[in-house]
Amino acid sequence: xxxxxxxxxxxxxxxxxxxxxxxxxxxxxxxxxxxxxxxxxxxxxxxxxxxxxxxxxxxxxxxxxxxxxxxxxxxxxxxxxxxxxxxxxxxxxxxxxxxxxxxxxxxxxxxxxxxxxxxxxxxxxxxxxxxxxxxxxxxxxxxxxxxxxxxxxxxxxxxxxxxxxxxxxxxxxxxxxxxxxxxxxxxxxxxxxxxxxxxxxxxxxxxxxxxxxxxxxxxxxxxxxxxxxxxxxxxxxxxxxxxxxxxxxxxxxxxxxxxxxxxxxxxxxxxxxxxxxxxxxxxxxxxxxxxxxxxxxxxxxxxxxxxxxxxxxxxxxxxxxxxxxxxxxxxxxxxxxxxxxxxxxxxxxxxxxxxxxxxxxxxxxxxxxxxxxxxxxxxxxxxxxxxxxxxxxxxxxxxxxxxxxxxxxxxxxxxxxxxxxxxxxxxxxxxxxxxxxxxxxxxxxxxxxxxxxxxxxxxxxxxxxxxxxxxxxxxxxxxxxxxxxxxxxxxxxxxxxxxxxxxxxxxxxxxxxxxxxxxxxxxxxxxxxxxxxxxxxxxxxxxxxxxxxxxxxxxxxxxxxxxxxxxxxxxxxxxxxxxxxxxxxxxxxxxxxxxxxxxxxxxxxxxxxxxxxxxxxxxxxxxxxxxxxxxxxxxxxxxxxxxxxxxxxxxxxxxxxxxxxxxxxxxxxxxxxxxxxxxxxxxxxxxxxxxxxxxxxxxxxxxxxxxxxxxxxxxxxxxxxxxxxxxxxxxxxxxxxxxxxxxxx
Amino acid sequence: xxxxxxxxxxxxxxxxxxxxxxxxxxxxxxxxxxxxxxxxxxxxxxxxxxxxxxxxxxxxxxx
Numbered sequence: 001x002x003x004x005x006x007x008x009x010x011x012x013x014x015x016x017x018x019x020x021x022x023x024x025x026x027x028x029x030x031x032x033x034x035x036x037x038x039x040x041x042x043x044x045x046x047x048x049x050x051x052x053x054x055x056x057x058x059x060x061x062x063x064x065x066x067x068x069x070x071x072x073x074x075x076x077x078x079x080x081x082x083x084x085x086x087x088x089x090x091x092x093x094x095x096x097x098x099x100x101x102x103x104x105x106x107x108x109x110x111x112x113x114x115x116x117x118x119x120x121x122x123x124x125x126x127x128x129x130x131x132x133x134x135x136x137x138x139x140x141x142x143x144x145x146x147x148x149x150x151x152x153x154x155x156x157x158x159x160x161x162x163x164x165x166x167x168x169x170x171x172x173x174x175x176x177x178x179x180x181x182x183x184x185x186x187x188x189x190x191x192x193x194x195x196x197x198x199x200x201x202x203x204x205x206x207x208x209x210x211x212x213x214x215x216x217x218x219x220x221x222x223x224x225x226x227x228x229x230x231x232x233x234x235x236x237x238x239x240x241x242x243x244x245x246x247x248x249x250x251x252x253x254x255x256x257x258x259x260x261x262x263x264x265x266x267x268x269x270x271x272x273x274x275x276x277x278x279x280x281x282x283x284x285x286x287x288x289x290x291x292x293x294x295x296x297x298x299x300x301x302x303x304x305x306x307x308x309x310x311x312x313x314x315x316x317x318x319x320x321x322x323x324x325x326x327x328x329x330x331x332x333x334x335x336x337x338x339x340x341x342x343x344x345x346x347x348x349x350x351x352x353x354x355x356x357x358x359x360x361x362x363x364x365x366x367x368x369x370x371x372x373x374x375x376x377x378x379x380x381x382x383x384x385x386x387x388x389x390x391x392x393x394x395x396x397x398x399x400x401x402x403x404x405x406x407x408x409x410x411x412x413x414x415x416x417x418x419x420x421x422x423x424x425x426x427x428x429x430x431x432x433x434x435x436x437x438x439x440x441x442x443x444x445x446x447x448x449x450x451x452x453x454x455x456x457x458x459x460x461x462x463x464x465x466x467x468x469x470x471x472x473x474x475x476x477x478x479x480x481x482x483x484x485x486x487x488x489x490x491x492x493x494x495x496x497x498x499x500x501x502x503x504x505x506x507x508x509x510x511x512x513x514x515x516x517x518x519x520x521x522x523x524x525x526x527x528x529x530x531x532x533x534x535x536x537x538x539x540x541x542x543x544x545x546x547x548x549x550x551x552x553x554x555x556x557x558x559x560x561x562x563x564x565x566x567x568x569x570x571x572x573x574x575x576x577x578x579x580x581x582x583x584x585x586x587x588x589x590x591x592x593x594x595x596x597x598x599x600x601x602x603x604x605x606x607x608x609x610x611x612x613x614x615x616x617x618x619x620x621x622x623x624x625x626x627x628x629x630x631x632x633x634x635x636x637x638x639x640x641x642x643x644x645x646x647x648x649x650x651x652x653x654x655x656x657x658x659x660x661x662x663x664x665x666x667x668x669x670x671x672x673x674x675x676x677x678x679x680x681x682x683x684x685x686x687x688x689x690x691x692x693x694x695x696x697x698x699x700x701x702x703x704x705x706x707x708x709x710x711x712x713x714x715x716x717x718x719x720x721x722x723x724x725x726x727x728x729x730x731x732x733x734x735x736x737x738x739x740x741x742x743x744x745x
Numbered sequence: 746x747x748x749x750x751x752x753x754x755x756x757x758x759x760x761x762x763x764x765x766x767x768x769x770x771x772x773x774x775x776x777x778x779x780x781x782x783x784x785x786x787x788x789x790x791x792x793x794x795x796x797x798x799x800x801x802x803x804x805x806x807x808x
Contacts, residue, residue, distance in 0.1 A: 343807045383770060383806040571806075697760070697788050700750040706788065717789060736794040737802045738769040740778075740787050 001331050001375050006324040009368055012361040013320045014265055019301040021082075023264040024067035026231040027060070029053040031068055031084065035298035038087050038291060047095035050088060051164070055123045055234055058160035061088035062153055064231050073266050073301045080277040082298050090291030100167035107132040110248050113187040114138065115178050118146020119230060120223025121193035122161060123237030124244070129168035131245060136187070137170055140177035146195050147224070181219065189244050193223035193237065200225060211253040212240045220244055220253070265360060267303045306355035306365060311579050312568075313355065313365065316345045320365055327372045331379070340381075346372045347386055347571025350579065351455065352529035352561035366566070373457025385713040385737040386570035387456035389677040392712075393419070397448040398465055400653060401635040405646040406443025410477030413442040415504070416492075418449065418485030420596035421613075422638035423631035425622075428484070428596075428613045429638050432504065435617070436482065439511055443476055444642060445469075446635075449488040450495070455567045466495045473499055482507060484613070486530035486537060486595060505540035505594060508616050509547075516548035517618035518610075524553045524587045526602065526609065528595035532559040541594050544616045555586045562598040569677075580605040600625055604675075627670065629680035656681075658688035664723070665730040673733045678716060685709060686718040687728050704731050713737060751788060753781035760788055770805040 019032040029050070037046035047057065054060035064085065072081030092098070112128050114121045117139035129135045143149065148157050181201045184190050192203065192214070204225065206215035212222045222240045223233040239256075246256035278294040280286050286294065306320065307313045318326070323342065330340040349369040356364035376382035397419035406414065415433050422429035429446070436442045447469065453462035473479070473496075480500040483489040492501055508514060525545065531537050538558070545552055563569075563580035584607035591609040593599040602609040603625045610621045626634060640651040661684045665673070673683070690696040690707030697706045699719070708717045719732040751760050760779035765787050767774055779788045789798070 339808050344803075347806075381771070385802075386806070694755050695786065696754050697786075698752045698754050700752065705754070706751070708789070715789075717791070717794065719791075732791060734791045734794045736789060736798050738767045738798060740789075741766045741768065 001328060001371065003325075003328040006328045006368055006371065007321075010320045010324040010363055010365075013303075013359075013363055014261075014263065014361070015303050015307075015319055015321070017261060017302075018263045020071040020073060020264050020266055021068040021084075021301075023262070024071050026064070026067075026235045027053045027055075028235075028260055029068075031082075032298065032300055032302070034091075035082065035087070035295045036300065038091060038295035039298065041094075041288070041292055043091055043094040043288075044097040046091045047098055050091055052101065054231075055126065055238055056119065056157070056160050056164055057088070057092050058153075058156050059119065059148070059234070060231065061085055061092060062156070063151075064088075071264065073269065073299060074275075074297065076266055077269050077272060077274060079274050079297075083277055083294055086280065086286050087291050087295055090286040090288065093285065094288050094291070098163065100164050101130060102167040103130045103132065105132050108134070110134065110188045111136070111186070112244060113184045113190045114193060115184075115190065116146065116193040116195055116198060116223065116225075117141075117144035117172075117174070118193060118195045118223060118233070119148060120195075120228070120233035120237035120240075121146070121191065122165070123234045124191045124193065124222070124241045125170055125237075126165055126168060127238050127241030128244060129165075129170050131241075133245075133248070135168075135170045136173060138173045138176050138178050138184075140175065142174050144172075144174075147230075181216070188218065189248060190219045191237075191240055191244065192219055192221040192225065193233075194225050196224035196227075198225050210257060212236065212243055213247075213253050218247075220247075265303070267301055267360070268305065269299060269301075272299055303360060305358040305360065306363070309358050310355050310365075311582065312345065312348045312350065312575060315575065315578075316348070318342075318345065320363060323365060323368055327368045330372060331375050342372060343383070344572060345369070346376070347383070347566075348568050348575045350529070350561040350563065350565035350568060352559075352565045353532060354529065354560060357532060357559070369566075370454070370457065373455070374459055375457070377457040377459070382457060383571070383737075387452065387458075387567055388713050389570065390452040390567050391456055391458065391461070394448045394450070394452040394461070394465075396632060397446075397635065398468070401632070401639050402447045403639045403642055404443070404445040404447065404472050404476065405642065406441075406476055406479075407437065407646060408441070411441050411443035411479045412477075413440045413482055414473075414476060414479040415442055415444045415482045416449075416484070416488055417444075417446060418483070418488045418596065419447065419635070420600075420631075421484050422446065423635045424596045424600060424626060425611070425613075425619075426634050426638045426641070427617070427619055428611060430641055431617045431619065432484065432508075432613060433642075435514065436507070439513060442482070443479060444646070445472065445476075445481075446638060446642065447472075449485070449491040451487050451491050452567065454491065455565075462495070470496060470499075484594075486528045486534065487597075489534075489537075490530045503534065503537040503540065505544060505612065505616075506536050509540040509543040514544075514616055515618060516544055516616050518545075518548040518550055518615040518621070520548070520550045520590060520592075520610070520615070520621075522551045522553065522589055523592045523610075524555050524589040525612075526555065526562070526583070526586075526591040526593045526598055527558045528593070528598050529559050529561040529565055530595070537594075541592070541612050544612055545592055548615045550592070550615065552592075553587060553589050557586070560586070562595075562601040564597040564601050577605075583607075627674050627680065628677065632679070632681070656685070657692075658684040661688055662727045663687075663730055664727055669730070669732070673730070676733070676735065678733045678735060682711075682716050683718045683720075683730055683733055685711075686716050686733075687720055690718075702731070710739060715739065751779065753784060753786055753788075755786075756781050756783040758783045769802055770808065772805055772808075 021031045069081040111134035114125045114137045203214040212220045222236040242256040243253040247253045275297045326342040333340045351366040417429045450462045450465040484504040569576040584605040594612040614621045643651045686709040706719045716735045721729045761782045762777045763780040764775045
């Protein structure tokens with residue numbers, strides 16, 4: 001992974017860039033930051049920031065036509081723009097510390113002549129003199145100011161110019177009209193700023209609008225002479241000084257040219273209250289309090305769409321570019337010397353693409369975390385225990401419970417229910433297939449799309465699974481895959497784009513022959529995150545529910561992840577619960593889900609939720625969540641039924657010696673153990689191992705046994721009692737990820 | 746869990762605290778946990794597994 005790979009993903013993120021008001025500012029003033037200082041009454045700090053940008057604050061505050069106003073986003077919500085000029089004047093009035101910018105650097109020998117002491121010439125002279133070049137200003141009149149000398153406020157401007165120039169040494173040649181440029185041959189560089197219709201010494205036609213250079217190598221030109229308006233002329237004087245310095249140091253003016261980034265974009269302002277412009281009571285200028293109140297109206301426009309609406313990003317408070325930097329930095333971390341800084345975030349992302357859907361630039365932060373997970377697996381530093389349960393599930397569903405067949409060897413369509421549909425309710429798979437088979441030349445493929453491997457960052461496993469599916473599809477005549485699970489469909493579109501796809505719900509809604517039925521009257525459809533953008537699938541589910549007479553209410557947002565995505569439960573159980581609980585509370589109505597995992601997560605969060613197939617097929621609606629081992633038994637049952645029907649064979653699952661153990665577990669405890677993702681089969685294996693080897697502990701306190709078994713990356717412990725009839729009563733189960741290698745001395 | 750009343754069934758010995766080597770995320774460290782004084786079999790009580798051990802596991806994953 002290269003840093004450019006991660007940065008490329010967030011390149012167009014404009015969080016933290018100046019707001020749109022700055023876009024039109026001749027000086028590129030960071031108005032948002034200035035308003036923050038003003039709103040907090042930090043007048044001296046505001047003055048410094050303002051002065052550094054505009055050079056002559058009194059001139060800018062009174063004469064700038066404030067093009068920022070036309071790009072103030074207050075207008076987007078129907079308000080008047082921020083009155084920046086009046087706030088600027090208040091900054092000048094209330095700042096206690098008003099001094100000139102002073103540079104403590106050694107003087108330079110190179111010399112510059114400025115022709116014209118108007119605003120542009122002065123700005124250029126000031127900037128060069130601050131850098132300690134030997135500056136001489138030639139002005140034909142008897143003082144500075146150029147056209148400003150005629151202004152009624154010249155007294156104020158004159159004082160401001162005097163203040164800003166008070167800390168530099170400049171040789172003034174007032175009353176000296178330069179007749180020929182040859183007079184200045186002794187200078188290393190010249191800035192020609194003679195003002196509107198001033199003498200251009202024949203150089204205006206060769207003026208470079210970007211570099212401010214002319215046909216004469218050491219003569220630069222700018223300000224009113226080049227056609228610039230007053231504020232642009234001042235900004236140009238400062239910019240010219242930068243180009244002149246680059247020329248003096250390197251012989252090339254372009255070294256100083258930096259492109260200003262386009263910051264014209266507006267952001268969403270949902271929920272922001274309207275606020276009328278503060279009018280000065282005196283009629284002229286703001287009081288200190290009025291200026292602060294007006295600055296408070298600044299909405300501090302900055303895009304934070306992803307951070308504001310993603311639970312994970314809101315929780316970790318890291319900005320997109322920071323995340324991109326850290327994804328790369330973590331690949332370089334050496335555990336001996338440095339710490340990875342993004343691990344928890346990496347394994348807390350639902351990878352639901354919600355960030356992409358709200359980002360004006362369509363940036364998917366989940367891509368960064370996917371890169372990070374993949375890199376950690378490939379370099380062997382992933383916390384493998386976090387995804388162990390789901391990878392074992394994937395192994396089970398791609399091996400033991402996998403099954404693909406068609407009534408006539410090859411088929412036109414194939415139903416791909418996904419690994420969890422039958423695990424939660426075998427009827428969802430078997431009844432659906434029965435219906436499809438009655439109307440189409442349709443086979444069935446029960447397996448796993450590989451999403452757990454993708455979420456774990458295990459691409460070796462993912463690619464092997466993809467290859468297997470590709471070969472299986474080929475053997476079946478590359479039929480059209482019918483998906484019941486939007487995640488499977490998304491995975492296929494990404495990794496098996498050559499296979500034809502359709503959604504089960506569209507087929508069911510459009511094909512007829514069904515009699516949807518439900519006792520439900522009102523409900524809300526909970527669309528899975530993986531169905532985002534799939535209007536066909538989302539619409540079909542609504543049609544199926546409506547056909548059954550269910551009145552539907554739309555949730556405030558569609559396609560919010562239920563919490564299951566990215567399998568964050570292992571890495572951040574708190575975040576998983578927070579997301580799940582929040583989704584469960586989106587509406588008081590019962591939910592209709594069409595992702596088996598969404599339904600399980602929502603039911604486990606106490607939300608009543610049915611599967612659309614219950615409604616479409618008229619099945620009994622249960623709010624029970626089967627336990628882990630029951631889900632596996634359900635999957636095996638589905639395969640048994642399909643094998644018997646399509647291949648006339650009996651499915652024999654490889655028996656385990658612990659299969660026959662009888663366990664009893666109190667219901668609440670069983671649910672608690674299930675939440676820890678410890679299955680009944682895991683517990684049976686621990687007990688069987690302990691009972692057959694004798695390797696166990698006895699707790700005299702409650703006459704129970706405790707035993708453990710290490711499997712892959714986890715060690716499971718079970719506390720149990722042996723009941724008289726050979727039944728084992730489970731008193732508790734837990735696990736840890738660390739391994740131990742026996743006691744020392 | 747009071748580990749003073751726990752015995753290793755095979756050795757019929759009460760457990761004692763012993764330094765034990767642990768490994769996680771490529772790091773090794775030792776900690777005193779209840780063990781059988783005779784065969785050395787390690788016992789991890791649930792409070793330790795779901796408490797301090799889980800905290801350390803998370804810290805090591807974050808490193």
